[in-house]
Amino acid sequence: MSSRSPDAKAPDPARRNDRSRRAILDASLTLVAEVGYNKLTIEAIAARAGVGKQTIYRWWPSKAAVLLDASLALADDAKTEGGWTGFPDTGDLAADLKLVLRATVDQFNDEKYEAPMRALTAAGATDPDLSARFTEQLLKPQLALYEERLRAAREAGGLAPDVDLPLTVEMLVGPLTYRWLMGTAPLTHAFADELVDRVLGGVSKVTEG
Amino acid sequence: MSSRSPDAKAPDPARRNDRSRRAILDASLTLVAEVGYNKLTIEAIAARAGVGKQTIYRWWPSKAAVLLDASLALADDAKTEGGWTGFPDTGDLAADLKLVLRATVDQFNDEKYEAPMRALTAAGATDPDLSARFTEQLLKPQLALYEERLRAAREAGGLAPDVDLPLTVEMLVGPLTYRWLMGTAPLTHAFADELVDRVLGGVSKVTEG
Amino acid sequence: MSSRSPDAKAPDPARRNDRSRRAILDASLTLVAEVGYNKLTIEAIAARAGVGKQTIYRWWPSKAAVLLDASLALADDAKTEGGWTGFPDTGDLAADLKLVLRATVDQFNDEKYEAPMRALTAAGATDPDLSARFTEQLLKPQLALYEERLRAAREAGGLAPDVDLPLTVEMLVGPLTYRWLMGTAPLTHAFADELVDRVLGGVSKVTEG
Amino acid sequence: MSSRSPDAKAPDPARRNDRSRRAILDASLTLVAEVGYNKLTIEAIAARAGVGKQTIYRWWPSKAAVLLDASLALADDAKTEGGWTGFPDTGDLAADLKLVLRATVDQFNDEKYEAPMRALTAAGATDPDLSARFTEQLLKPQLALYEERLRAAREAGGLAPDVDLPLTVEMLVGPLTYRWLMGTAPLTHAFADELVDRVLGGVSKVTEG
DNA sequence: AATTAAACGAGACGGTACGTCACGTCTTTTC
DNA sequence: GAAAAGACGTGACGTACCGTCTCGTTTAATT
Numbered sequence: 001m002s003s004r005s006p007d008a009k010a011p012d013p014a015r016r017n018d019r020s021r022r023a024i025l026d027a028s029l030t031l032v033a034e035v036g037y038n039k040l041t042i043e044a045i046a047a048r049a050g051v052g053k054q055t056i057y058r059w060w061p062s063k064a065a066v067l068l069d070a071s072l073a074l075a076d077d078a079k080t081e082g083g084w085t086g087f088p089d090t091g092d093l094a095a096d097l098k099l100v101l102r103a104t105v106d107q108f109n110d111e112k113y114e115a116p117m118r119a120l121t122a123a124g125a126t127d128p129d130l131s132a133r134f135t136e137q138l139l140k141p142q143l144a145l146y147e148e149r150l151r152a153a154r155e156a157g158g159l160a161p162d163v164d165l166p167l168t169v170e171m172l173v174g175p176l177t178y179r180w181l182m183g184t185a186p187l188t189h190a191f192a193d194e195l196v197d198r199v200l201g202g203v204s205k206v207t208e209g
Numbered sequence: 210m211s212s213r214s215p216d217a218k219a220p221d222p223a224r225r226n227d228r229s230r231r232a233i234l235d236a237s238l239t240l241v242a243e244v245g246y247n248k249l250t251i252e253a254i255a256a257r258a259g260v261g262k263q264t265i266y267r268w269w270p271s272k273a274a275v276l277l278d279a280s281l282a283l284a285d286d287a288k289t290e291g292g293w294t295g296f297p298d299t300g301d302l303a304a305d306l307k308l309v310l311r312a313t314v315d316q317f318n319d320e321k322y323e324a325p326m327r328a329l330t331a332a333g334a335t336d337p338d339l340s341a342r343f344t345e346q347l348l349k350p351q352l353a354l355y356e357e358r359l360r361a362a363r364e365a366g367g368l369a370p371d372v373d374l375p376l377t378v379e380m381l382v383g384p385l386t387y388r389w390l391m392g393t394a395p396l397t398h399a400f401a402d403e404l405v406d407r408v409l410g411g412v413s414k415v416t417e418g
Numbered sequence: 419m420s421s422r423s424p425d426a427k428a429p430d431p432a433r434r435n436d437r438s439r440r441a442i443l444d445a446s447l448t449l450v451a452e453v454g455y456n457k458l459t460i461e462a463i464a465a466r467a468g469v470g471k472q473t474i475y476r477w478w479p480s481k482a483a484v485l486l487d488a489s490l491a492l493a494d495d496a497k498t499e500g501g502w503t504g505f506p507d508t509g510d511l512a513a514d515l516k517l518v519l520r521a522t523v524d525q526f527n528d529e530k531y532e533a534p535m536r537a538l539t540a541a542g543a544t545d546p547d548l549s550a551r552f553t554e555q556l557l558k559p560q561l562a563l564y565e566e567r568l569r570a571a572r573e574a575g576g577l578a579p580d581v582d583l584p585l586t587v588e589m590l591v592g593p594l595t596y597r598w599l600m601g602t603a604p605l606t607h608a609f610a611d612e613l614v615d616r617v618l619g620g621v622s623k624v625t626e627g
Numbered sequence: 628m629s630s631r632s633p634d635a636k637a638p639d640p641a642r643r644n645d646r647s648r649r650a651i652l653d654a655s656l657t658l659v660a661e662v663g664y665n666k667l668t669i670e671a672i673a674a675r676a677g678v679g680k681q682t683i684y685r686w687w688p689s690k691a692a693v694l695l696d697a698s699l700a701l702a703d704d705a706k707t708e709g710g711w712t713g714f715p716d717t718g719d720l721a722a723d724l725k726l727v728l729r730a731t732v733d734q735f736n737d738e739k740y741e742a743p744m745r746a747l748t749a750a751g752a753t754d755p756d757l758s759a760r761f762t763e764q765l766l767k768p769q770l771a772l773y774e775e776r777l778r779a780a781r782e783a784g785g786l787a788p789d790v791d792l793p794l795t796v797e798m799l800v801g802p803l804t805y806r807w808l809m810g811t812a813p814l815t816h817a818f819a820d821e822l823v824d825r826v827l828g829g830v831s832k833v834t835e836g
Numbered sequence: 837a838a839t840t841a842a843a844c845g846a847g848a849c850g851g852t853a854c855g856t857c858a859c860g861t862c863t864t865t866t867c
Numbered sequence: 868g869a870a871a872a873g874a875c876g877t878g879a880c881g882t883a884c885c886g887t888c889t890c891g892t893t894t895a896a897t898t
Contacts, residue, residue: 015848015890037335041879052850057881122334125327125390126246135391143393163412166394167384167403171412174384175376181334181390182344184352185375194376202411203372203380224869250858261871266860433864433874455753459853470876475855536752543749543808544664553809561811581830584812585802585821589830593794593801599752599808600762602770603793612794620829621790621798642843642895668884679845684886 011058023049024056025070029116032067037119042066064123064130071116072137078113087145093153094196100146101176101192108180108187121181143169171199225268232258233265234279238325241276246328251275273332273339280325281346287322296354302362303405309355310385310401317389317396330390352378380408429476441467442474443488447534450485455537460484482541482548489534490555496531505563511571512614518564519594519610526598526605539599561587589617638685650676651683652697656743659694664746669693691750691757698743699764705740714772720780721823727773728803728819735807735814748808770796798826 027048032040042063046053060066078084088096107113120138124131146169153159159168175195180187236257241249251272255262269275287293297305316322329347333340355378362368368377384404389396445466450458460481464471478484496502506514525531538556542549564587571577577586593613598605654675659667669690673680687693705711715723734740747765751758773796780786786795802822807814 011848012846015846017849020849042881043879046850050850052848052852053881054851054883055849058848118334121390122331125331125334128392131392135393139391139393157414159412160414163407164403167400167407168412170384170387170393171380171404171407174387175379176383178379178383178386181330182348183337183340184344184348184379191376194373195380198372198376198380198411199407200411200413202407202409202413203368203377204409204411205366205369226870229870251860252858255871259871261873262860263862263872264870267870429874430864430872433872435863435875438875460855461853464876468876470874470878471855472857472877473875476874539808540749540752543745543752546810549810553811557809557811575832577830578832581825582821585818585825586830588802588805588811589798589822589825592803592805593797596797596801596804599748600766601755601758602762602766602797609794612791613798616790616794616798616826616829618829618831620825620827620831621786621795622827622829623784623787639842642841644843644894647844669886670884673845677845679843679847680886681846681888682844685843 016059017055020049020051020055021059024051024066025073028063028066028070029074032119033111033115036115037067037122040067040119062123062127062130064120064127065133067116067119067123068130068134068138071120074113074116075138087149089149089152091156093149093158094200096149097146097172097196097200098193101172101196102189104173104176105187105189105192108176143173146172168199172196226264229258229260229264230268233260233275234282237272237275237279238283241328242320242324245324246276246331249276249328271332271339273329273336274342276325276328276332277339277343277346280329283322283325284347296358298358298361300365302358302367303409305358306355306381306405307402310381310405311398313382313385314396314398314401317385352382355381377408381405434477435473438467438469438473439477442469442484443491445469446481446484446488447492450537451529451533454533455485455540458485458537480541480545480548482538482545483551485534485537485541486548486552486556489538492531492534493556505567507567507570509574511567511576512618514567515564515590515614515618516611519590519614520607522591522594523605523607523610526594561591564590586617590614643686644682647676647678647682648686651678651693652700655690655693655697656701659746660738660742663742664694664749667694667746689750689754689757691747691754692760694743694746694750695757695761695765698747701740701743702765714776716776716779718783720776720785721827723776724773724799724823725820728799728823729816731800731803732814732816732819735803770800773799795826799823 024045027045028040031044031048035044040063042053042056045051045063045066046056056066060069088099090096108117120130120134124134143166147165150159150163150165150168154161154163154165172195176187176192179185179191185191233254236254237249240253240257244253249272251262251265254260254272254275255265265275269278297308299305317326329339329343333343352375356374359368359372359374359377363370363372363374381404385396385401388394388400394400442463445463446458449462449466453462458481460471460474463469463481463484464474474484478487506517508514526535538548538552542552561584565583568577568581568583568586572579572581572583590613594605594610597603597609603609651672654672655667658671658675662671667690669680669683672678672690672693673683683693687696715726717723735744747757747761751761770793774792777786777790777792777795781788781790781792799822803814803819806812806818812818
């Protein structure tokens with residue numbers, strides 16, 4: 001949905017009003033937290049942002065696309081403000097992963113991030129185009145950081161040499177996301193810790209040699 | 210969502226027209242596959258089912274609730290028609306899990322099941338009430354089957370005695386669902402197999418004794 | 419414009435809410451007098467009438483069509499309330515015509531009637547369908563009354579036997595309407611009187627026998 | 628409408644681009660004939676004329692004002708191209724009037740002139756400012772020609788000495804315009820002829836001396 | 837010729853109203 | 868007397884133009 005139909009003449013990004021763009025992104029985040037995704041309307045975003053509806057439709061194809069951009073901006077801000085210095089690598093893989101997964105748990109429990117996240121997940125579930133952008137722009141960069149750390153660990157000899165790194169990343173992130181999304185049980189730091197241990201060590205009984 | 214406000218006179222379930230009920234559930238499944246969840250409307254369901262709108266509003270609070278009931282019926286049918294005889298227990302845990310996870314992969318890839326599944330996931334992501342019913346009525350019973358099989362394995366000595374069974378279930382189901390939902394990579398049997406092996410054995414390098 | 423496109427299923431007039439219908443007609447007359455035809459909007463009519471927009475669109479194709487129906491109702495009311503007892507026929511044609519034309523002048527000068535009249539004239543000027551309905555339903559019945567009176571006069575020997583009655587009617591109504599519409603000069607009773615005299619007697623110098 | 632608010636700095640007419648001015652007037656005439664007055668937009672005129680919207684707003688207050696100027700130019704062209712040599716005066720008033728009214732009938736029936744004429748009539752009907760300009764600049768000069776001819780006739784003794792000239796002009800032009808605008812009957816040369824005869828001679832039975 | 841100021845083309849902007857769609861409620865008609 | 872049919876008030880949709888407001892770019896009058 002990031003592309004427009006070929007017959008529609010694209011607007012000129014150089015003439016874009018950045019003040020309006022920011023106001024729209026801010027308003028969409030505020031509103032999605034206030035009223036939820038289902039009751040979020042483009043009219044309300046425009047009104048809250050003090051902007052004409054057409055200014056939104058000119059630059060985004062749907063409210064979900066607005067939220068995606070807003071979330072990207074939010075993620076950038078979070079990285080900047082949070083003093084993010086890269087995925088931790090203390091040499092202790094389990095500890096590093098627990099640190100990051102605990103932070104992810106906290107983020108999932110922080111309604112400021114949760115509302116747009118749920119909105120994008122919902123929208124992406126039934127909109128392949130949006131889902132692709134969501135995954136590509138927001139998720140993949142984060143997953144890549146995990147993968148990088150895991151690769152370092154593998155080369156350092158802490159992981160099985162034939163391990164599938166993307167799979168491993170999803171073994172960490174998947175259960176956490178699943179529990180968050182389905183609400184099967186509360187998301188806690190203990191859950192994150194246990195998950196890391198079990199992913200690394202497996203659940204089978206270890207037979208003594 | 211399933212309950213009504215106390216002042217609204219509840220309809221008498223005994224007088225319910227089962228022919229209409231089935232027609233509505235069928236129509237909702239057909240339509241969600243045809244036009245997708247976002248463009249699914251109660252008016253269209255009513256028209257397709259040859260039913261008045263009020264007949265839908267009388268028994269369900271939202272289109273998502275209709276779809277949930279339709280999916281429950283679908284799951285029942287699948288179990289019956291598929292000759293389901295309970296979660297397999299051949300004694301070989303890995304083999305049993307792979308069998309089931311492969312079937313789940315197939316189901317995720319079958320658009321007949323995928324459309325309502327995505328719809329419910331989307332709806333549940335932003336509607337806690339529906340999410341609760343979805344989890345409780347559709348998901349939990351399935352997860353319980355995994356858990357039961359894992360408990361048997363633990364008692365048989367194949368799993369670590371202190372393993373957290375719900376966590377383990379989510380380690381199996383979570384990554385699979387994550388990949389399905391986010392589209393990070395194709396869902397294949399190989400993925401299911403590898404996942405089972407890694408969940409059981411862990412991803413760490415096995416140090417020789 | 420009174421007919422709908424054949425593929426659109428027509429609403430059932432029997433189920434029409436007459437309260438809403440009246441409210442819409444009243445609101446359109448009030449509003450056109452308040453803000454003028456150009457600033458008259460269907461949204462405002464709906465709001466003022468306490469009615470959904472769709473209820474207007476369901477029964478009328480345009481705001482002009484609403485105004486036409488409103489004017490027809492207004493004309494009916496005026497006839498009823500004004501104690502109208504038919505076109506006067508005292509035997510004195512000139513006097514009768516002056517009476518009626520003076521009343522028409524008064525009506526043109528009464529803003530209650532003028533606003534919708536100007537609106538319909540404006541709309542009809544560029545919309546042949548509407549113009550046809552306007553002429554047929556509102557104008558023709560009035561012109562027919564003139565014609566009837568003139569026919570009586572012709573048969574009574576007061577008019578030339580070969581006179582063209584519709585032409586004569588338009589010689590009376592045309593100049594009056596022209597002056598009203600173009601604003602070339604004020605519309606007064608004196609104008610009406612003089613017009614009647616000149617139509618009957620002509621403008622040429624009468625040569626003595 | 629032709630004047631601007633005092634705080635707005637007036638543009639310098641000396642620097643006006645006449646190429647653009649003509650293009651705008653031409654485009655407005657073309658478009659009003661193509662799509663009708665209601666669907667005529669300033670944006671479309673600008674696009675068709677290859678001109679910025681602001682260039683229109685700089686010089687005209689409304690699309691109707693553009694059309695009025697375009698019609699004035701059109702009338703000038705018609706007069707020039709038509710080899711107009713002044714209102715005819717052969718001494719035979721009836722013949723002269725018939726000649727001119729027939730030409731007016733032809734003009735009303737020529738869609739090239741009809742479209743802008745209907746547009747201006749419609750716009751003028753609900754916009755007093757425009758109506759005044761329309762009457763003053765386009766209509767009055769034409770009516771003055773009739774009046775002049777009638778004055779000559781009166782002085783020559785062909786008309787009653789106490790006849791009201793503007794009234795007489797409107798007795799000629801009014802019925803014709805009325806029939807054109809309301810569509811009560813077709814506009815023909817015969818109609819023009821008969822009208823002239825009846826205006827001059829009246830419709831009453833002539834009593835023998 | 838170089839400067840300069842305004843008109844110009846283009847088009848993004850904050851708005852308003854459009855005509856349509858679906859919502860969830862309510863009423864009418866039919867079987 | 869349950870339920871189909873569908874009219875209703877409501878409100879958001881996405882579009883079309885409005886009239887205003889920058890932007891560079893001509894263009895024509897003044898240095």
